[in-house]
Amino acid sequence: MKPDAKPKPVNNIADLTKNMWIGLARKPQWRCLIPVTQFAEAEGEKGAKTRTWFSLKDRPIFAWAGLWRISDEWGPVYSGVMTDCNEAIRPVHDRMPVLLLPDEYDTWLSGSFEDAVAFQNRCFPDDLISIERTRDPWVKRKVVETSAGLFA
Template sequence: MCNLYTNRKSAAEVAAHFRVKDPFQSNAPEEVYPGQPGMVVREAGGARVMQSMVWGFPLRLKTMSPTAKPKPVNNIADLRKGMWVGLARKPEWRCLIPLTGFAEAEGAKGAKTRTWFAVKDQPIFAWAGLWRESAEWGPVYSGVMTECNEAIRPVHDRMPVLLHPDEYDRWLHGSFEDLIAFQERCFPDELIEMTRTSEPWVKRTQPADASMT
């Protein structure tokens, strides 16, 4: 599961990397948590655009109070199941999530720290995602997950579906089978950089409603 990532690049840098003609100044913070705004790249009218959306599809469980805030479903476990398959089959609901790193919790309960992962020689890279319009939060997005590679396995058994720059068009325009192939492949171990830190996993300044598990 990925519950925290960063995008420490400017709107102009994101636009240049993803070939977006008109950069959009987002209100998304550098550290992005579930239920909070993040920057997304999608296609509209035959061109790539940048847009601020909420990270996580709103989910209201049957056991929840009618007045309770929905839970953000920020990770996609299987594109072939549930609410994901219909969106995945339609290119208009696919997106690229720009990031400069993602974190997983490591350590003993109550003393977990942040271990960060990045892609070598890629100051900014893309996480494969889906988006839609929601009644609760407006535009929302979620990232696709897959089984981890050996570089990440010491910390977690899952990882985001990461894309190389020459694969962006295939994610946005490819067949449903192309998307399944991305989710089932193993991202190269040698391209992952891991940085262990002493940063506490839960910080006092992070949003109170962020889903951090």
């Protein structure tokens, strides 16, 4: 890597058993809860995708299973664990965050490696998911101002 280059950020953890993650996932001290009010996925045709929001019914805040570490480049960093989607999310995306209910927090934070992997292999209950489709564009077009006016 070039001396002035930064490593590429990682958004999500697809598989806790892969070499990149297993060392952190085996040690409960590197597990965390990511507080979430909702999460979004892109829905629609390429070039016209809109933002679809997902939340949990009757829960204004919930937790996404994550791993964290200290990065020489950025300090403390974290990434969320993903899993196959449930049927509620399937019409929009084939993956979803590993969502945790309050009675599961302690198991995620202090359980065995096998407990952690079990969360990634389970199906989150469909009936707890709330969906809000919007017309908001997934990607906002950049507006460029020139002497001739504004252009998208």
